[in-house]
Amino acid sequence: MNEPRRVIQDLAEKHLPDESHFLVEVKMEDKAGKTRVLILVDADQGVTIEACARLSRAISEELESQDILGEAYILEVSSPGLDYPLSSSRQYQKNVGRELKVFQNSGTETIGKLLSVEPNEIKLLVKKKEKGKKAIEEEMIVPFGEIKKSIVQVSFK
Incomplete structure (x- = not known):
């Protein structure tokens, strides 16, 4: 796993709302000159939009304060969705x-x-x-x- 992805994965796990939430996957790709970071999170009783928004804000603040990705990036925090294969x-x-x-x-x-x-x-x-x-x-x-x-x-x- 490359270093920025590992750092983002650690940040995501650190900022999960509680023990019922868990990280499914962190994907990174270059898109139109920007780094797109997709963080998929799930929970035992389902993920709320509010939980995704809080996680997104917390990760974004740390990404910017630590200058992990440089200038331009797109951060998306979401649940995997029903059509996403089970992975854990x-x-x-x-x-x-x-x-x-x-x-x-x-x-x-x-x-x-x-x-x-x-x-x-x-x-x-x-x-x-x-x-x-x-x-x-x-x-x-x-x-x-x-x-x-x-x-x-x-x-x-």
Whole structure:
């Protein structure tokens, strides 16, 4: 990880509102001669706009007082959003009980209800359909090492 990104990550973690909030990712890119810094933060009970705004102000003040990025930068603090892949055990834990679409390294895609999260794996409840028969549900264990990405499925039921 490059030095400015590590410093910004440390600043973000330092200024999180409380223990229920956690850092998901810090992205940096050059955009039209300015450095764009995107900080994605999540929380066990969801992130508020106010929490993002407070975090943005605190980080911005430190970036400027310490002159970490030089002159021009764009700072964005946001929650990852529903379509953003889950990246940590804590995010999986937050979504227990919800439907996930899991893309495995093997190319397999599985949709199932997230039942539990263990240190090295997740457990899904998957519906198996056979022609002419009623769908049955079975539990499926997927090790984290086999997961390429997981996305929460939006339900409008």
